[in-house]
Amino acid sequence: MSVDPAAAQTLGTVRIVGTGLLGASIGLGLRGLGVRVLLHDPSPTALALARDMGAGELDPGDEPVSLVVVGAPPDVTASVVRAELAAHPNATVTDVASVKGGIAAELAGAGGIERYAGGHPMAGRERSGPTAARADLFLGRPWVVCPSSTGQAHERTEAVRMLAVALGATPVFMPAAEHDEAVALISHVPQLAASLVASRLVKASDPAVGLAGQGLRDVTRIADSDPMLWAQILSANAPQVAGVLKELRTDLDTVIAALDALGAGEAVGARAAVAQIVHHGREGRGRIPGKHGQPQTRYAVVTALLPDQPGQLARLFEDIGEAGINVEEFSLEHSPGARVGLGSVSVLPAAREELERALTERGWHVVA
Amino acid sequence: MSVDPAAAQTLGTVRIVGTGLLGASIGLGLRGLGVRVLLHDPSPTALALARDMGAGELDPGDEPVSLVVVGAPPDVTASVVRAELAAHPNATVTDVASVKGGIAAELAGAGGIERYAGGHPMAGRERSGPTAARADLFLGRPWVVCPSSTGQAHERTEAVRMLAVALGATPVFMPAAEHDEAVALISHVPQLAASLVASRLVKASDPAVGLAGQGLRDVTRIADSDPMLWAQILSANAPQVAGVLKELRTDLDTVIAALDALGAGEAVGARAAVAQIVHHGREGRGRIPGKHGQPQTRYAVVTALLPDQPGQLARLFEDIGEAGINVEEFSLEHSPGARVGLGSVSVLPAAREELERALTERGWHVVA
Structure with missing residues (x-):
């Protein structure tokens, strides 16, 4: 995937309203x-920074545009979209907010709604603001496109799809309700779980937190997030998040009961x-897809011993x-203390035997 | 942070009983x-693999040893320690089990108990077994040492401390009860939280899991763990884990009530x-020491985009x-549906700039 x-x-000409990340x-x-x-x-500082970063020119306000991208905070996105639909009577308008159902509901009956198709690029960083911007932020990421009605004109969703494709993202068409259920599961609940685990550390002793390892760091990494932004996102998707x-x-209660019984x-x-x-x-972890959207478990892994000498990986x-x-x-696992590294090659299951034979024939030690 | x-x-001579990771x-x-x-x-296969990896010689059984390290599964650790104390009447005996209180209780009154000091190196991997072994596994990691009594002879805890220091770990003295409370907080509860979040994905739709990003992957990484091993660990620390x-x-109930109200x-x-x-x-996340700390900074990571074409990795x-x-x-990663992979190359920090320059000069797209 590339741009x-x-x-x-x-x-055509693209107007961007909201020059954050x-x-x-x-x-x-x-x-x-x-x-x-x-x-x-609305912030002259954010606007000037984005311009200086090379993100575009200041909008003089008198030029026709084909596409408006609204990058406003979630809780004002609907009203900004409404204003843009009115101000640009021929343009397609899209947004990048991470919850879609509420915005669609707020926009019901808005003038020009047939020109709006919601969007959600599944990309972000821990840093925010225009200085954290990257042209390659969307490369290879899903970009959800939510038509505003089932009969929406092709040209409107097509404009949003082309925006995603241009930036190297993978467009995924999905109704707003289905999108919101999906992000509750794969984004909003993980965020809260990270916060709940990390919250336990507030009153922990120094020696206890001193034992923290990579597992705790990974589980809580996204807990280092903006409370205001997340209060907006979670509030906007409250019923779906509460459901999950x-x-x-229920599972937590089962674990606690089992541990109480064991104790x-x-x-x-x-x-x-x-x-x-x-x-x-x-x-559940095995359902998270790897390459080409397929489950990780569908690959066969062949592991070969790699002598600790230059040029072995290229060979x-x-x-x-x-x-x-x-x-x-x-993946390569290499230990300075060991005489060898372990190279694990994932291939389609049908290719496993052939790979094992090919490597063995060429003198590689394949580990069972 | 070196050996x-x-x-x-x-x-002196060290005997290792249990040649897993x-x-x-x-x-x-x-x-x-x-x-x-x-x-x-007890497994001839695990034993031969460890020998072939270079981890030591097969114990002939008739040689005096100074230190015995028991690396048995948690639920048999106490009985193996007891047997080793009896078989090696002059040796210090330690173990690496991840819960210490239950083992100490099981060993109360055992012959030679004054020669036992428990240990817990805070290091692990998702892979297990001797082929996953690394000499540098303990570098910079805490290694908890639990004296078997407050008056234990210095030479016994010192032998365990020296083992940790030799391998580049940081010894941390801590009573067994305090250790078990700490690991409930920083290891066992995060493990369960990861499992509970990942469990939600079992029944998710394919399009929903297709939207998964790095946040979900990080939160659930340690969910890809061995259920039998974790049932043992969590059962051994049941009251402490249940408490956390x-x-x-309580916090979860507060969030659910708030989301229900918002809905x-x-x-x-x-x-x-x-x-x-x-x-x-x-x-709480801010309390984790060395957020960008030891294990991660051991290597610098340079990430390059890899077109999904034959021969790119060799090139x-x-x-x-x-x-x-x-x-x-x-490591090589692919996003769902993407035609490009991200190759992350770990090198010594001093080589980072040179690698970035070399790759850029040769036409690779290096991601900042």
């Missing part, structure tokens, strides 16, 4: 593809209940390439 | 420092309650080899 100059050429990143990416980009933001949290609470010496079934939760978690991939086998994923 | 050959010289990693590290290491494991989970449930349009105070949880999480490693740069670790 697409041909898609960019279909966009996402708005400025879109501007940067489009400018790099030769698109004319006009910027607007209630399911999680009281009543182990019958309790240990199995705990193992079951971990087992289900592993199963390995030359040998795999000669055998005509496509590598889906690869 | 300590002088500390290693104080250890931790046992074999200890063996690898000690062998690299010239320590005589004798290996034992009940505090977490019903009763927003007074509810949005603030949600923001408060995220705020507390951020505060990448040829280019790195030509530049004379040594690759410490490498």
Whole structure:
């Protein structure tokens, strides 16, 4: 996946309202593809920064535009979209807010609503604001497009799709309600879980937090987020998030009951209940897709010992390439103390035997 | 934060019982420092693999040893320690189990208990077994030492402390009860939270999990763990884990009530309650020491975009080899549906700039 100059050429002049991280990143990416980009933001500072970053020109306000991208905070997005639909009577208007159902509801009956198609690029960073902008922020990421009605004119959703394609993202069409359920599950509940785990550390002793390892760091990484922004996002998706949290609470109650029973010496079934939760978690984790949107578990992994000498990785991939086998994923584990590294090559299951044979023939030690 | 050959010289002959990930990693590290290491494991396969990895020699069984390290599964650790204390009447015996109170209780009154001091190196990997062993697994990590009594002879805890120091770990003395409360907070509850979040994905739709991003991947990474092992660990620390989970449930109930109120349009105070949880999480996250700390800064990571075409990995490693740069670790990731992968090359920090320049010069797109 890479940026697409041909898609960019279909966009015409693009107005970006709200030059934070996402708005400025879109501007940067489009400018790099030769698109004319006009910027607007209620904050003169954010606007000037985005311009200086190269995200576009200040919008003089008297020029017709084909596409308006609203990058406003979630709780004002609907009113900004409404104003843009009125101010630009021929333009397609889209937004980048992370919850779509509420905005669609607020916009019901708005003038020009047939020209609005919501969007949600699934990209972000821990840093915010125009100075954190990157032209490549959207490369390879999903970009959800939500038509405003089932019969919406093709040209409107097509304009948003082309915006995503131009920036190297993967457009995913989805009704707003389905989108909101999905992000509750894959974004909003994980965010809250990270916050709930991290909250336990507030009163922990120094020696206790001193034992923290990579596991805790990974689980709580996204807890280092902006409370105001997240209060807006979670509030906008409250029923969906609450629904998933209630399911999680049911499992949590089961674990607590099992651990209480184990603590009281009543182990019958309790240990199995705990193992079951971990087992289900592993199963769910396996559903997170890897390359090409396929589940990770669909790859076969072939592991070869790599002598600790220069040039071994290049030789390995030359040998795999000669055998005509496509590598889906690869990881190298290398320990200075060990005599060898372990190279794990993920391939489609059908290619496993061929890869094992090809590597063995070429003198590699394949680990079972 | 490096290995300590002088500390290693104080250890004498070391017997390792249980050559899984931790046992074999200890063996690898000690062998690299010239320590005589004798290996034992009830599984002939695990034993032979550890020997072949370079973790030590097969224990002939008739040689006196100074230190025994028990790397057995948690639920048999106490009985293995007891047997080793009896079989090696002069040796110090330690273990690496991740819960200490129950083992201490099981060992109360055991013959030779004054020679036992528990240990817990805070290091691990998602992969297990001797082939996942690394000599540098313990570098910069805390290694908890739990004396078996307050009056235990200095030489016994000192032997365990020297083991940790030799392998580059940081010894932390802590009573067993305090250790178990700490790991409930910083390891066991995060593990369960990851499992509970990941469990929600089991019944999710394919388009929903297709939107998964790095946040979900990080929160659920440790959910990809062994259910049997974790049932043992969590059961062994049941009261402490249940205590922390009940505090977490109180916060969870608050969030659910606030979201329910928001969903019903009763927003007074509810949005603030949600923001408060995220705020507390951020505060707790800030208590984790060395946020950009030890394990991560060991290597610098340079990430390049890899077109999804045959031969790209071979070309990448040829280019790195030509530049004379040594690759410490490498991982390849693909986003759903993307035609480009992200290759993350880990190198010594001093080589970062040179690698970035070398790759850019050779036409690679290096991601900032």
